[in-house]
Amino acid sequence: xxxxxxxSVDPHILCxxxxxxxxxxxxxxxxxQGLNLRVEPGEIVAVIGASGSGKSTLLSILSGxxxxxxxxxxxAGHDLLSMGGRERVQFQRGSVGFVWQxxxxxxxxxxxxxxxxxxxxxxxxSGAARDRRRRTDELVELLELGDIRNRRPDQLSGGQQQRVAxxxxxxxxxxxxxADEPTGxxxxxxxxxxxxxxRSVNESRGxxxxxxxxxxxxxxxxxxxxxxxDGRTSTEVLRSTRIADxxxxxxxxxxxxxxxxxxxxxxxxxxxxxxGLRDRVRLALESDHVxxxxxxxxxxxxxxxxTTRPRSTVETVPTPAPAVExxxxxxxxxxxxxxxxxxxxxxxxLEQPATPQEETP
Ligand SMILES: Nc1ncnc2c1ncn2[C@@H]1O[C@H](COP(=O)(O)OP(=O)(O)OP(=O)(O)O)[C@@H](O)[C@H]1O
Numbered sequence: 001x002x003x004x005x006x007x008s009v010d011p012h013i014l015c016x017x018x019x020x021x022x023x024x025x026x027x028x029x030x031x032x033q034g035l036n037l038r039v040e041p042g043e044i045v046a047v048i049g050a051s052g053s054g055k056s057t058l059l060s061i062l063s064g065x066x067x068x069x070x071x072x073x074x075x076a077g078h079d080l081l082s083m084g085g086r087e088r089v090q091f092q093r094g095s096v097g098f099v100w101q102x103x104x105x106x107x108x109x110x111x112x113x114x115x116x117x118x119x120x121x122x123x124x125x126s127g128a129a130r131d132r133r134r135r136t137d138e139l140v141e142l143l144e145l146g147d148i149r150n151r152r153p154d155q156l157s158g159g160q161q162q163r164v165a166x167x168x169x170x171x172x173x174x175x176x177x178x179a180d181e182p183t184g185x186x187x188x189x190x191x192x193x194x195x196x197x198x199r200s201v202n203e204s205r206g207x208x209x210x211x212x213x214x215x216x217x218x219x220x221x222x223x224x225x226x227x228x229x230d231g232r233t234s235t236e237v238l239r240s241t242r243i244a245d246x247x248x249x250x251x252x253x254x255x256x257x258x259x260x261x262x263x264x265x266x267x268x269x270x271x272x273x274x275x276g277l278r279d280r281v282r283l284a285l286e287s288d289h290v291x292x293x294x295x296x297x298x299x300x301x302x303x304x305x306x307t308t309r310p311r312s313t314v315e316t317v318p319t320p321a322p323a324v325e326x327x328x329x330x331x332x333x334x335x336x337x338x339x340x341x342x343x344x345x346x347x348x349x350l351e352q353p354a355t356p357q358e359e360t361p
Contacts, residue, residue: 013039018071033231097169106165159190
Protein backbone atom coordinates (compact mmCIF):
# COMPACT_ATOMS: atom_id res chain seq x y z
CA UNK A 1 0.00 0.00 0.00
CA UNK A 2 1.23 3.51 -0.66
CA UNK A 3 0.75 6.41 1.71
CA UNK A 4 0.58 10.08 0.80
CA UNK A 5 0.47 13.14 3.01
CA UNK A 6 -2.23 15.80 2.59
CA UNK A 7 -1.63 17.94 5.65
CA SER A 8 -2.73 21.57 5.58
CA VAL A 9 -3.47 24.39 8.03
CA ASP A 10 -6.49 26.07 9.63
CA PRO A 11 -9.29 23.68 8.77
CA HIS A 12 -12.87 24.94 9.07
CA ILE A 13 -13.95 21.74 10.78
CA LEU A 14 -11.57 19.75 12.95
CA CYS A 15 -12.51 16.82 15.17
CA UNK A 16 -9.76 14.99 17.01
CA UNK A 17 -10.44 11.71 18.83
CA UNK A 18 -14.04 12.74 19.44
CA UNK A 19 -15.89 10.57 21.93
CA UNK A 20 -19.53 10.89 22.98
CA UNK A 21 -20.91 8.48 25.54
CA UNK A 22 -24.60 8.53 26.47
CA UNK A 23 -25.59 7.00 29.79
CA UNK A 24 -29.18 5.97 30.24
CA UNK A 25 -30.20 4.16 33.42
CA UNK A 26 -26.70 2.80 33.96
CA UNK A 27 -26.31 1.64 30.35
CA UNK A 28 -23.58 3.36 28.37
CA UNK A 29 -23.74 3.84 24.61
CA UNK A 30 -20.61 5.02 22.80
CA UNK A 31 -22.09 7.02 19.93
CA UNK A 32 -18.70 8.41 18.85
CA GLN A 33 -15.62 6.31 19.47
CA GLY A 34 -12.61 8.48 18.66
CA LEU A 35 -13.81 10.10 15.47
CA ASN A 36 -11.33 12.21 13.50
CA LEU A 37 -12.39 14.58 10.74
CA ARG A 38 -10.72 17.49 9.03
CA VAL A 39 -12.49 19.71 6.48
CA GLU A 40 -10.53 22.45 4.74
CA PRO A 41 -11.94 25.92 3.98
CA GLY A 42 -14.16 25.86 0.90
CA GLU A 43 -14.50 22.06 0.76
CA ILE A 44 -17.83 20.31 0.26
CA VAL A 45 -17.88 16.95 2.02
CA ALA A 46 -20.52 14.30 2.54
CA VAL A 47 -20.44 12.26 5.74
CA ILE A 48 -22.29 9.03 5.10
CA GLY A 49 -23.23 6.31 7.54
CA ALA A 50 -25.92 3.80 8.34
CA SER A 51 -28.52 4.34 11.02
CA GLY A 52 -26.88 4.41 14.46
CA SER A 53 -23.38 5.12 13.11
CA GLY A 54 -23.20 8.43 14.98
CA LYS A 55 -24.12 11.01 12.30
CA SER A 56 -26.68 12.95 14.35
CA THR A 57 -24.41 12.90 17.38
CA LEU A 58 -21.58 14.34 15.29
CA LEU A 59 -23.81 17.06 13.85
CA SER A 60 -25.21 18.00 17.26
CA ILE A 61 -21.64 18.54 18.47
CA LEU A 62 -20.57 20.47 15.36
CA SER A 63 -23.61 22.72 15.63
CA GLY A 64 -22.90 23.52 19.29
CA UNK A 65 -26.05 21.81 20.59
CA UNK A 66 -24.15 19.05 22.40
CA UNK A 67 -20.65 18.66 23.86
CA UNK A 68 -18.39 15.63 23.47
CA UNK A 69 -17.37 13.42 26.38
CA UNK A 70 -13.73 13.54 25.26
CA UNK A 71 -11.60 14.75 22.39
CA UNK A 72 -11.68 18.15 20.73
CA UNK A 73 -13.75 19.85 18.06
CA UNK A 74 -13.57 23.24 16.41
CA UNK A 75 -15.73 24.81 13.71
CA ALA A 76 -14.94 28.06 11.90
CA GLY A 77 -12.26 28.86 14.47
CA HIS A 78 -14.52 28.28 17.52
CA ASP A 79 -13.42 25.73 20.08
CA LEU A 80 -16.68 23.92 20.73
CA LEU A 81 -15.61 22.60 24.14
CA SER A 82 -14.51 25.85 25.73
CA MET A 83 -17.14 28.09 24.10
CA GLY A 84 -19.20 30.15 26.59
CA GLY A 85 -22.88 31.06 26.27
CA ARG A 86 -22.40 34.38 24.47
CA GLU A 87 -19.88 32.95 22.00
CA ARG A 88 -22.24 30.03 21.35
CA VAL A 89 -25.03 32.43 20.31
CA GLN A 90 -22.65 34.31 18.00
CA PHE A 91 -21.39 31.02 16.62
CA GLN A 92 -24.88 29.72 15.85
CA ARG A 93 -26.04 33.05 14.43
CA GLY A 94 -23.06 34.08 12.33
CA SER A 95 -20.38 31.41 11.92
CA VAL A 96 -22.46 28.40 10.90
CA GLY A 97 -25.62 27.93 8.89
CA PHE A 98 -27.90 24.90 9.24
CA VAL A 99 -30.16 23.02 6.88
CA TRP A 100 -32.20 20.41 8.74
CA GLN A 101 -34.25 17.60 7.27
CA UNK A 102 -37.55 18.97 8.65
CA UNK A 103 -38.93 22.19 7.17
CA UNK A 104 -40.35 23.17 10.55
CA UNK A 105 -36.79 23.53 11.88
CA UNK A 106 -35.67 25.63 8.90
CA UNK A 107 -38.52 28.03 8.10
CA UNK A 108 -41.16 30.06 9.92
CA UNK A 109 -44.53 28.85 8.58
CA UNK A 110 -46.27 32.24 8.57
CA UNK A 111 -43.57 34.05 6.53
CA UNK A 112 -43.03 33.91 2.78
CA UNK A 113 -39.79 32.54 1.31
CA UNK A 114 -38.30 36.04 0.92
CA UNK A 115 -39.46 37.10 4.40
CA UNK A 116 -37.87 34.01 5.92
CA UNK A 117 -34.54 34.94 4.33
CA UNK A 118 -34.78 38.58 5.40
CA UNK A 119 -35.82 37.68 8.95
CA UNK A 120 -32.41 36.06 9.51
CA UNK A 121 -30.47 39.21 8.67
CA UNK A 122 -32.98 41.40 10.53
CA UNK A 123 -32.62 39.36 13.74
CA UNK A 124 -28.82 39.55 13.45
CA UNK A 125 -29.18 43.32 12.73
CA SER A 126 -26.77 42.88 9.87
CA GLY A 127 -26.65 46.05 7.76
CA ALA A 128 -29.28 48.66 6.90
CA ALA A 129 -32.77 47.58 5.80
CA ARG A 130 -31.95 48.40 2.16
CA ASP A 131 -28.79 46.26 2.26
CA ARG A 132 -30.73 43.42 3.82
CA ARG A 133 -33.33 43.57 1.01
CA ARG A 134 -30.56 43.58 -1.59
CA ARG A 135 -28.98 40.55 0.03
CA THR A 136 -32.33 38.76 0.03
CA ASP A 137 -32.72 39.51 -3.70
CA GLU A 138 -29.23 38.11 -4.37
CA LEU A 139 -30.06 34.91 -2.53
CA VAL A 140 -33.42 34.59 -4.29
CA GLU A 141 -31.52 34.75 -7.56
CA LEU A 142 -28.72 32.41 -6.48
CA LEU A 143 -31.17 29.74 -5.28
CA GLU A 144 -33.56 30.36 -8.22
CA LEU A 145 -36.48 31.26 -5.97
CA GLY A 146 -37.89 34.11 -8.11
CA ASP A 147 -41.19 32.36 -8.89
CA ILE A 148 -41.84 31.33 -5.31
CA ARG A 149 -40.44 34.20 -3.25
CA ASN A 150 -43.90 35.29 -2.09
CA ARG A 151 -45.16 31.84 -1.13
CA ARG A 152 -45.32 30.48 2.41
CA PRO A 153 -43.65 27.11 3.22
CA ASP A 154 -46.96 25.19 3.04
CA GLN A 155 -47.32 26.41 -0.57
CA LEU A 156 -43.94 24.97 -1.59
CA SER A 157 -42.79 21.50 -2.61
CA GLY A 158 -40.24 19.70 -0.40
CA GLY A 159 -37.39 20.54 -2.77
CA GLN A 160 -38.42 24.22 -2.94
CA GLN A 161 -38.61 24.37 0.85
CA GLN A 162 -35.07 23.03 1.10
CA ARG A 163 -33.78 25.55 -1.46
CA VAL A 164 -35.33 28.34 0.62
CA ALA A 165 -33.77 26.74 3.72
CA UNK A 166 -30.33 26.91 2.07
CA UNK A 167 -30.85 30.62 1.33
CA UNK A 168 -31.89 31.17 4.96
CA UNK A 169 -28.86 29.21 6.19
CA UNK A 170 -26.36 31.36 4.29
CA UNK A 171 -28.14 34.71 4.73
CA UNK A 172 -25.68 35.79 7.44
CA UNK A 173 -22.74 34.67 5.30
CA UNK A 174 -21.48 31.88 7.58
CA UNK A 175 -18.10 30.27 6.96
CA UNK A 176 -19.54 26.79 7.44
CA UNK A 177 -22.82 25.25 6.30
CA UNK A 178 -24.02 22.06 8.05
CA ALA A 179 -26.76 20.08 6.34
CA ASP A 180 -28.49 17.21 8.16
CA GLU A 181 -30.17 14.75 5.77
CA PRO A 182 -31.18 17.65 3.48
CA THR A 183 -32.67 15.22 0.96
CA GLY A 184 -34.13 12.79 3.49
CA UNK A 185 -37.76 13.51 2.66
CA UNK A 186 -37.38 14.21 -1.07
CA UNK A 187 -37.91 12.23 -4.26
CA UNK A 188 -34.93 11.62 -6.52
CA UNK A 189 -35.42 14.62 -8.83
CA UNK A 190 -35.89 17.06 -5.93
CA UNK A 191 -32.86 15.56 -4.16
CA UNK A 192 -30.71 16.27 -7.21
CA UNK A 193 -32.01 19.89 -7.28
CA UNK A 194 -31.17 20.41 -3.62
CA UNK A 195 -27.70 18.86 -3.91
CA UNK A 196 -27.02 20.96 -7.01
CA UNK A 197 -28.09 24.03 -5.01
CA UNK A 198 -25.72 23.14 -2.16
CA ARG A 199 -22.87 22.63 -4.61
CA SER A 200 -23.59 25.90 -6.39
CA VAL A 201 -23.63 27.81 -3.07
CA ASN A 202 -20.35 26.13 -2.12
CA GLU A 203 -18.74 27.07 -5.44
CA SER A 204 -20.06 30.63 -5.71
CA ARG A 205 -19.76 31.64 -2.02
CA GLY A 206 -16.87 29.41 -0.97
CA UNK A 207 -18.82 28.33 2.12
CA UNK A 208 -17.39 25.15 3.64
CA UNK A 209 -20.18 22.58 3.45
CA UNK A 210 -20.72 19.36 5.37
CA UNK A 211 -23.65 17.17 4.35
CA UNK A 212 -24.55 14.41 6.79
CA UNK A 213 -26.69 11.68 5.30
CA UNK A 214 -27.47 7.97 5.17
CA UNK A 215 -28.05 8.25 1.39
CA UNK A 216 -25.04 6.86 -0.57
CA UNK A 217 -26.20 8.58 -3.78
CA UNK A 218 -25.22 11.97 -2.26
CA UNK A 219 -21.64 10.81 -2.70
CA UNK A 220 -21.76 11.34 -6.47
CA UNK A 221 -22.55 15.06 -5.97
CA UNK A 222 -19.45 15.94 -3.96
CA UNK A 223 -15.72 15.55 -4.46
CA UNK A 224 -15.07 13.96 -1.08
CA UNK A 225 -17.14 11.46 0.89
CA UNK A 226 -16.24 10.30 4.39
CA UNK A 227 -17.89 7.12 5.61
CA UNK A 228 -18.52 6.73 9.32
CA UNK A 229 -19.17 3.42 10.96
CA ASP A 230 -19.57 2.66 14.65
CA GLY A 231 -18.79 6.24 15.61
CA ARG A 232 -15.53 6.47 13.69
CA THR A 233 -14.47 7.59 10.24
CA SER A 234 -13.65 4.55 8.12
CA THR A 235 -13.13 5.15 4.41
CA GLU A 236 -12.98 8.12 2.08
CA VAL A 237 -13.90 8.39 -1.58
CA LEU A 238 -12.36 11.17 -3.66
CA ARG A 239 -13.84 12.06 -7.03
CA SER A 240 -12.13 13.88 -9.84
CA THR A 241 -12.31 14.34 -13.58
CA ARG A 242 -9.53 12.98 -15.76
CA ILE A 243 -8.85 13.69 -19.43
CA ALA A 244 -8.16 10.57 -21.50
CA ASP A 245 -5.62 10.46 -24.35
CA UNK A 246 -8.43 11.02 -26.84
CA UNK A 247 -9.46 14.20 -25.00
CA UNK A 248 -12.63 12.74 -23.49
CA UNK A 249 -13.44 13.50 -19.85
CA UNK A 250 -13.97 10.71 -17.31
CA UNK A 251 -15.28 10.94 -13.77
CA UNK A 252 -13.02 8.90 -11.53
CA UNK A 253 -13.71 7.75 -7.97
CA UNK A 254 -10.94 6.39 -5.77
CA UNK A 255 -11.61 4.81 -2.41
CA UNK A 256 -9.08 5.20 0.39
CA UNK A 257 -8.69 3.52 3.75
CA UNK A 258 -7.84 6.10 6.36
CA UNK A 259 -4.66 6.02 8.41
CA UNK A 260 -4.92 7.81 11.74
CA UNK A 261 -2.36 9.96 13.59
CA UNK A 262 -0.82 7.00 15.34
CA UNK A 263 -0.66 4.83 12.23
CA UNK A 264 -3.76 2.69 12.77
CA UNK A 265 -5.51 1.30 9.74
CA UNK A 266 -8.28 -1.24 9.36
CA UNK A 267 -8.01 -3.60 6.43
CA UNK A 268 -11.11 -4.08 4.26
CA UNK A 269 -13.02 -7.24 5.10
CA UNK A 270 -12.75 -8.65 1.59
CA UNK A 271 -8.94 -8.40 1.82
CA UNK A 272 -8.76 -10.20 5.16
CA UNK A 273 -11.24 -12.85 4.05
CA UNK A 274 -9.56 -13.54 0.72
CA UNK A 275 -6.12 -13.98 2.28
CA GLY A 276 -7.35 -15.65 5.48
CA LEU A 277 -5.79 -12.91 7.63
CA ARG A 278 -6.82 -13.14 11.26
CA ASP A 279 -5.54 -12.70 14.82
CA ARG A 280 -1.89 -12.05 13.95
CA VAL A 281 -0.29 -10.75 10.79
CA ARG A 282 3.30 -10.17 9.68
CA LEU A 283 4.27 -6.73 8.42
CA ALA A 284 7.17 -5.96 6.15
CA LEU A 285 8.42 -2.52 5.25
CA GLU A 286 9.30 -2.55 1.57
CA SER A 287 10.88 0.30 -0.38
CA ASP A 288 7.53 1.73 -1.52
CA HIS A 289 4.82 -0.07 0.44
CA VAL A 290 4.03 -2.09 3.54
CA UNK A 291 3.30 -5.79 3.08
CA UNK A 292 0.78 -7.53 5.33
CA UNK A 293 1.07 -11.32 5.52
CA UNK A 294 -0.76 -14.06 7.34
CA UNK A 295 0.80 -14.84 10.69
CA UNK A 296 -0.10 -18.51 10.17
CA UNK A 297 2.21 -19.07 7.21
CA UNK A 298 5.11 -21.33 8.22
CA UNK A 299 7.43 -20.14 5.47
CA UNK A 300 8.54 -16.51 5.47
CA UNK A 301 6.51 -14.45 3.01
CA UNK A 302 8.11 -14.09 -0.40
CA UNK A 303 8.48 -10.35 -0.02
CA UNK A 304 10.56 -10.80 3.13
CA UNK A 305 13.21 -12.64 1.10
CA UNK A 306 13.66 -9.53 -1.00
CA THR A 307 14.40 -7.17 1.82
CA THR A 308 16.47 -6.67 4.92
CA ARG A 309 14.04 -4.03 6.15
CA PRO A 310 12.28 -4.27 9.51
CA ARG A 311 9.38 -6.63 9.99
CA SER A 312 7.01 -7.18 12.83
CA THR A 313 4.22 -9.41 13.96
CA VAL A 314 1.02 -7.84 15.20
CA GLU A 315 -1.72 -9.52 17.16
CA THR A 316 -5.19 -8.17 16.58
CA VAL A 317 -7.69 -7.60 19.36
CA PRO A 318 -11.28 -6.45 18.94
CA THR A 319 -11.11 -3.24 20.99
CA PRO A 320 -9.49 -0.92 21.77
CA ALA A 321 -7.53 -0.75 18.54
CA PRO A 322 -3.95 -2.01 18.65
CA ALA A 323 -1.11 -0.33 16.78
CA VAL A 324 -2.22 -1.96 13.54
CA GLU A 325 -5.51 -3.73 13.06
CA UNK A 326 -6.44 -6.41 10.61
CA UNK A 327 -9.81 -7.21 12.11
CA UNK A 328 -12.60 -8.85 10.20
CA UNK A 329 -15.54 -6.71 11.19
CA UNK A 330 -18.54 -6.76 8.85
CA UNK A 331 -18.49 -4.39 5.92
CA UNK A 332 -15.76 -1.93 5.15
CA UNK A 333 -12.93 -0.90 7.44
CA UNK A 334 -13.55 1.37 10.40
CA UNK A 335 -10.71 3.61 11.47
CA UNK A 336 -10.36 7.27 12.35
CA UNK A 337 -9.19 9.76 9.73
CA UNK A 338 -5.71 11.00 10.49
CA UNK A 339 -5.04 14.53 11.66
CA UNK A 340 -3.05 15.49 9.69
CA UNK A 341 -4.76 13.17 7.29
CA UNK A 342 -3.03 10.49 5.32
CA UNK A 343 -4.85 8.20 2.98
CA UNK A 344 -3.90 4.66 2.10
CA UNK A 345 -5.35 3.54 -1.18
CA UNK A 346 -6.88 0.10 -1.24
CA UNK A 347 -8.59 -0.12 -4.58
CA UNK A 348 -6.82 -3.34 -5.54
CA UNK A 349 -5.40 -6.46 -3.92
CA LEU A 350 -2.58 -6.02 -1.46
CA GLU A 351 0.74 -5.01 -3.04
CA GLN A 352 -0.92 -3.94 -6.26
CA PRO A 353 -1.15 -0.23 -7.02
CA ALA A 354 -4.66 1.13 -6.64
CA THR A 355 -6.61 1.33 -9.85
CA PRO A 356 -8.96 4.29 -10.13
CA GLN A 357 -12.50 3.13 -10.81
CA GLU A 358 -14.34 4.81 -13.60
CA GLU A 359 -17.89 5.82 -12.99
CA THR A 360 -20.64 5.73 -15.47
CA PRO A 361 -21.13 9.32 -16.60
N1 LIG B 1 -29.55 10.82 23.77
C1 LIG B 1 -29.14 9.57 23.63
N2 LIG B 1 -29.19 8.70 24.64
C2 LIG B 1 -28.75 7.42 24.51
N3 LIG B 1 -28.25 6.92 23.36
C3 LIG B 1 -28.19 7.73 22.29
C4 LIG B 1 -28.64 9.11 22.36
N4 LIG B 1 -28.46 9.67 21.14
C5 LIG B 1 -27.93 8.71 20.35
N5 LIG B 1 -27.77 7.57 21.04
C6 LIG B 1 -27.20 6.31 20.51
O1 LIG B 1 -25.96 6.61 19.90
C7 LIG B 1 -25.77 5.86 18.71
C8 LIG B 1 -25.59 6.81 17.53
O2 LIG B 1 -26.81 7.51 17.34
P1 LIG B 1 -26.99 8.65 16.23
O3 LIG B 1 -28.38 9.17 16.38
O4 LIG B 1 -25.88 9.61 16.30
O5 LIG B 1 -26.86 7.79 14.88
P2 LIG B 1 -27.28 8.21 13.39
O6 LIG B 1 -26.19 7.71 12.51
O7 LIG B 1 -27.60 9.65 13.33
O8 LIG B 1 -28.59 7.35 13.18
P3 LIG B 1 -29.93 7.74 12.36
O9 LIG B 1 -29.51 7.85 10.92
O10 LIG B 1 -30.84 6.59 12.61
O11 LIG B 1 -30.43 9.05 12.92
C9 LIG B 1 -27.00 4.98 18.56
O12 LIG B 1 -26.68 3.72 19.12
C10 LIG B 1 -28.04 5.69 19.41
O13 LIG B 1 -28.97 4.77 19.94
